[in-house]
Amino acid sequence: MAQQHETTLSAQRGREGSPWTGLWAVVAKEMADHLTSVRMQILELLILITAGGTVFGALQSIRSARGDNFLFLKLFTTSTDPLPAFVGFLGFLIPLIAISLAFDAVNSEFNQRTLSRVLAQPIYRDAFLMGKFLAGLFTMALVLVAIWLLITGLGIFSLGIAPSGEEVARGLLFLLVAIFYGGIWLALALLFSTIFRQPATAALASIAVWLFFMVFWSMLASMLAQALAPIRLGLIDEVLAQAELIQNLTRISPNTVFVEATMGLLNPTTRSFGLVLPSQLQGALLGSPLPLGESVLLIWPHLTSLIAVTILLFTVAYVLFQRQEIRA
């Protein structure tokens, strides 16, 4: 058995053509499917409504307090009383879109018996899965960019000023963070769609993971921290160690990472996340915005980990898909 495996391996090394042949055909077809699907349209409508509502509220409060820097970033982050800020909505709308785009990516092809047909074409499996993934990512990027442009345009229209270069740069970086935040959930849903043959199972599994990180992880993190770094004597060091552990544990959740990265980018006065000692703030000019480079440096771990986790999840999905028996 092992020897047979070895021989197939050596045969694989000499494969003909690029594994990306036909990738763009798959991407184009998938995107066409996504953008015309009712599922996607419902989600787009949902995003539009939340964007309209939150940005309208934000505009009201921004107009009453003019003379501030980074007004265009405030459009995304200002919350008016009943409504959370738009980025808050995005925090759970993006996973929803991502999961809905990918939870049936592979298994529905199985179930409809179209996978063999597709792979009968001169397309490698690599290109098939990569195309599915990229199509989802591009669709999400398209939606997010459209929303971003819409909000910025609305801002220009109602505030009467153009966004500054730094605001645009921060907005684009925020888009990148949002896309790869979606990328994680997209890769996860893709993974589940390769694992589970039933789309419903895949969808439920993805949503379960999402809910786990969204709702339960923060509770679990504090419980874990209490167990791992208990406060026995009530010393400052113990309290600090526990708080730091809680923060590091919650950062396992992509939600926390996304929220922190958003804060760092859209709120330029953010200097640090989590616990800040008063001694660190001594002499600091609070409220002065960080230079863009520093803000990027601050959220750099967040952005890179989002990208890396997206790629790794995709890799896992890829490996599992490659090892699957698909001639059904």
Place this chain on the structure above:
Amino acid sequence: MKKAFVVLLVCMALIGGTAAIAAAQSGETTTTSQPVPLQIFTTYPSQVVGANETASLTLTVRTTTGPQIVALDVRDLPENWTASFRGGGRIVKSVFVQPEQDATVDLRLEPPADVASGTYNFTVVARSDSEEAELPVELTIQERAPARLAFEVELPILRARADSTFRYNVTLRNAGDEDLLVDLSSQAAPVFNVVFKSGSNEVVTLPVKANSTERLTIEVKSLINNIRAGTYPITIQARSGDVAATTDLSAEIIGLSVINLTTPDERLSGDAEAGKETTVTLVVQNTGTAAARNVTLSATAPSGWTTSFDPAELPEIAAGEQIEVTAHLKPAEKALSGDYNVTFRATPEEGANASVQYRVTLRTSTMWGLAGLALIAIAIGAVSLAVSRFGRR
């Protein structure tokens, strides 16, 4: 009752007695004075006058005999003197006089310009057809005190800071017998503004009465504040014609060191990296008028930051000089990125210190950025490994 009547009687007797005595006396004066046919007299026959002054005497001519014309003349008039009688606004030679009606005439005596002091005697002669009367007049020409001006200064040397006003209280005395109109002037270094004040008014010319004094305040103020320390003489002069008085005042200006702290290009912000030493070049200026001694440099930085200066102490900064100092600033390892205020301070041994707020934009190390990139590289490596390992099935 009886007693009261007696008092009344005594009173009446007294009143009557005094009335009688008064009547007796008046009768006596009228009877004893012998009538003089022609009289000429003046109330003040002996007068003292100054040189160049015209003496004027009012003469009264009286007669008892009958209406007559009286010719007037001055006898024994010294050489170059002029005497004239005036009446009714004109020069007259004679007066008409009647009994019981006195005639008055003014005698004006003008001494020559170069009259010597001393006593001069004249005789005024009044002559009618029948009578003649004489009136000796004595004029003493007094020597005039020459005009003389003098200053008296209460405190001629004042000591104060360069930005204060020096006020000298001066008394100007006119020791002569002549009223003078005095021109006031001063001589001082061009940076000084010298103002003469009488009361609250600025004066340039001042009338000083003969033998009196006028109080003056002389206000001296430097037009620039960073005038060098030292003693500055001020000469003030009062002049009226050939008469002049001068006095010397002096203003001692105390030097003051004024320390100013800035950077060579006056930019008060800069970058620093957490945990790494940055140098900030500071300029310590002495914009004052005296040397600043032992200027120590210090800084107030956020906790965990270390600051040092090279040199940490400046032994002396001469007035108007500046010295560059290098500040070594090392932010804390765990400092958060962002803007911080660091206050640099230069404290001289005496005098006010100078401080400047320097805004430090703290940057954090980009090492973690590389670590993030490495993470992505590992992920991509994993993908390509998977592709090469599991590709084409």
